[in-house]
Amino acid sequence: MTINPRRWWAALAAALLAAGALSACRAGTTPAVASASSPGSAAPVPEATPSSRPRPSAGAPTSEFQAWVGQEVRAAMKTETEGLLSGDFDKFAVAARPGDKALLAELQRRFRTLRALHVTRFDQRIDVQPHVLPTKGTWQVTHIVTHCFVETDCATDEAVFDSTWVETPDGLRLSGFRRHDRKSPCVSCASRETGPLSRPWETTELVSKVGPRTLVAVPIADRDRLDEVSRRAEKAAAVADRYLVGDGPIDRYRVFVADDASWKRWYDGDPGQWTAGQAFPTGPNRIEVEVLDSQLTAGFSDELLTHELAHVATLRNDTYYGRDDVWFLVEGMADYVQNQRPGVTTYRKRYALDHLLRQRPLRSVAVEPPADSAGLIDADSRYAVGYYTLTYLIDKYGKAKALQFFQGAVQYGIGLDGASQSALGKPWTTVDKECAAYLRSL
Numbered sequence: 001m002t003i004n005p006r007r008w009w010a011a012l013a014a015a016l017l018a019a020g021a022l023s024a025c026r027a028g029t030t031p032a033v034a035s036a037s038s039p040g041s042a043a044p045v046p047e048a049t050p051s052s053r054p055r056p057s058a059g060a061p062t063s064e065f066q067a068w069v070g071q072e073v074r075a076a077m078k079t080e081t082e083g084l085l086s087g088d089f090d091k092f093a094v095a096a097r098p099g100d101k102a103l104l105a106e107l108q109r110r111f112r113t114l115r116a117l118h119v120t121r122f123d124q125r126i127d128v129q130p131h132v133l134p135t136k137g138t139w140q141v142t143h144i145v146t147h148c149f150v151e152t153d154c155a156t157d158e159a160v161f162d163s164t165w166v167e168t169p170d171g172l173r174l175s176g177f178r179r180h181d182r183k184s185p186c187v188s189c190a191s192r193e194t195g196p197l198s199r200p201w202e203t204t205e206l207v208s209k210v211g212p213r214t215l216v217a218v219p220i221a222d223r224d225r226l227d228e229v230s231r232r233a234e235k236a237a238a239v240a241d242r243y244l245v246g247d248g249p250i251d252r253y254r255v256f257v258a259d260d261a262s263w264k265r266w267y268d269g270d271p272g273q274w275t276a277g278q279a280f281p282t283g284p285n286r287i288e289v290e291v292l293d294s295q296l297t298a299g300f301s302d303e304l305l306t307h308e309l310a311h312v313a314t315l316r317n318d319t320y321y322g323r324d325d326v327w328f329l330v331e332g333m334a335d336y337v338q339n340q341r342p343g344v345t346t347y348r349k350r351y352a353l354d355h356l357l358r359q360r361p362l363r364s365v366a367v368e369p370p371a372d373s374a375g376l377i378d379a380d381s382r383y384a385v386g387y388y389t390l391t392y393l394i395d396k397y398g399k400a401k402a403l404q405f406f407q408g409a410v411q412y413g414i415g416l417d418g419a420s421q422s423a424l425g426k427p428w429t430t431v432d433k434e435c436a437a438y439l440r441s442l
Contacts, residue, residue: 052071053067053068053071054068055068055171056068062132065132066129066130066132068172069130069139069141069165069172070126070129070130070141072165072171072172073126073130073141073163073165073172074125074126076094076095076172076174077124077125077126077143078124079091079094079095080092080093080094080095080124081122081123081124084111084114084115084119084122085119085120085121085122087115089107089108089111092107092111093107093108093111095172095173095174096173096174097166097168097173097174097175098173100175102176103174103175103176106176106177109205110201110202112205113201113204113205113206114201116206116207116208116217117149117150117201117206117208117215117217118149118150118208118210118215119147119148119149120148120149120150120151120152121146121147121148121152121153121154122145122146122147123145123146123147124143124144124145125143125144125188126141126142126143126144127142127143127144127160127186127187127188127189128142128187128188130165133164137166137167138164138165138166138167138175139164139165139166139167139172140162140163140164140165140178141162141163141164141165142160142161142162142180142184142186143159143160143161143162143163144158144159144160144186144188144189145158145159145160145161146158146190147159149215149252149254150210150215150252151251151252154251154286155251155283155284155285155286156190156283156284156285156286157282157283157286158189158190158282158283159197159199159202159282160180160186160189160197161177161178161179161180161198161199161202162177162178162179162180162181163176163177163178164176164177164178177202179198179202179203180198182268190283190284197267197268197280197282198265198266198267198268198269199266199267199282199288200217200256200258200262200266200290203262203265203266204219204258204261204262204265204266205219205220206218206219206220206256207220207223207226208226209226209227209230210252211230211231211233211234211237212234213234213237213238213241213250213252213253214230214233214234214237214252214253214254214255215252215253215254215255216229216230216233216255216257217254217255217256217257218256218257218293219257219258219259219262219293221259222257222259222293225257225293225296229255229257229296229301229305232296232301232302232305233253233255233305233309235302235305235306235341236253236302236305236306236308236309236341237253237309239306239309239310239337239338239340239341240253240306240309240310240312240313240337241313242337242340243310243313243314243333243337243340243403244313244314245313245314245315245317245403245406245407245410245411246314246316246317246407246411247317248285250312250313250316253289253309253312254288254289255288255289255291255305255308255309256288256289256290256291257290257291257292257293257296258290258291258292258293259293260292260294263290263292266290267280267290268280271290271292275292276291276292276295276300276304277289277290277291277292277295277304277305277307277308278290278291278308279308279311279312279315281315284317285316285317286316287311287312287315287316289305289308289309289311289312291304291305291308302341303338303341303348306337306338306341307334307335307337307338308334310333310334310336310337310338311330311334313337314330314333314334314337314406314410315330315410315411317411323413324368324369325366325416326409326410326416327367327368327369327386328365328366328367328382328385328386328389329386329389329390329406329409329410330386330410331369331382331383331386331387332383332385332386332387332388332389332390333386333390333406335347335349335383335384335386335387335390336387336390336391336394339387347384347387349380349381349383349384349387350384350442351377351380352377352378352380352381352383352384353381353384353385353388353439353442355377355381356381356382356384356385357439357440361440362385362436362439362440363436364432364436365385365386365388365389365432365435365436365439366416366432367382367385367386368382369382370382385439388435388438388439388442389435389439390402390406392434392435392438392439393405393424393431393435396434397423397424401423401424402423404419404422404423405419405420405422405423405424406419407419408422408423415428416428416432417429
């Protein structure tokens with residue numbers, strides 16, 4: 001098992017989160033697979049959109065063109081959203097540049113995928129102003145999309161991506177999409193952490209299955225695995241639901257299964273060479289899970305999925321969980337929850353703790369995350385320290401107090417000592433010594 005939290009912090013750290021993702025491990029009921037819509041193969045005939053601002057004449061100031069472009073794009077966004085939610089592809093693609101087969105194919109893929117994910121909300125707006133590109137008559141626009149899947153209302157969830165537009169004799173036309181530049185902040189995002197992330201539906205055609213507690217999506221080539229992954233995700237969600245930390249329920253766990261190509265494109269695009277799953281914050285109260293399809297083996301799927309959904313259950317309202325000082329609690333909690341699955345009686349990484357204790361005396365359980373280049377046994381040993389620490393805290397102080405300590409240290413960011421004093425009634429130095437002594441006695 002492994003993770004590089006610094007990678008997450010770098011990806012999201014325009015604000016508060018830590019890089020890398022919360023990685024799990026190494027390397028439902030009746031709803032059926034959503035049916036993708038069947039858009040036509042021909043490009044739709046563009047429809048004129050009434051404009052209150054006329055098209056600027058040649059030689060007009062750039063600011064006038066910028067205002068006109070913004071007006072036209074906003075009108076197109078409104079029509080696109082109406083088409084998407086109503087299942088009308090021609091309306092969704094009305095702004096597309098005629099004759100552009102590659103663009104039409106991309107629009108068809110996005111349309112099918114978003115419909116397959118049961119999109120219920122897709123509110124688009126422009127971040128700041130359209131940006132003029134070097135090629136004459138071309139523009140770039142940053143989209144901010146507040147969206148929901150399955151539920152008609154959901155926690156704040158934004159996607160950010162760029163589109164390109166070209167001036168034509170018939171008006172402004174959409175010419176393509178781009179991944180949003182991670183170095184460019186999203187000024188008007190509700191949560192600036194969402195800006196750098198590329199969402200799965202932006203790059204990959206997906207099919208999905210909705211269960212009572214989960215939405216599971218896979219690349220269309222892996223659709224034969226969907227039922228099994230959905231069933232396992234529902235089992236994992238039932239365990240994770242017993243360890244919720246934070247206010248309010250989780251409406252639905254989202255799980256995206258990545259093939260090798262998608263693994264390098266989704267979210268921050270750099271999961272690390274020994275990461276099998278990640279949990280990414282996509283809004284103030286939303287975390288999505290990504291797992292690598294090759295790791296969903298018969299003997300590992302349940303562990304991997306439960307670990308990742310445990311992150312969602314325990315970190316959803318957090319602003320500090322990527323910090324290295326509480327990393328051992330973050331991963332220890334996820335490992336603890338994964339080990340509460342029915343029928344699990346042993347902890348797989350016990351061997352790694354024994355290895356660590358043979359290497360050096362353990363005086364503190366506040367271990368740092370493994371390095372990017374760490375070997376499996378080193379990574380597993382650090383996860384094991386976190387797991388046995390949570391085991392001790394829950395057994396010694398009870399589940400309620402242990403979760404209160406976790407919330408104070410991880411979600412509220414009040415520090416290990418402040419959280420320990422508040423929840424456990426003792427300074428962290430004392431509790432840390434207790435935990436370390438317990439681990440050495442195993």
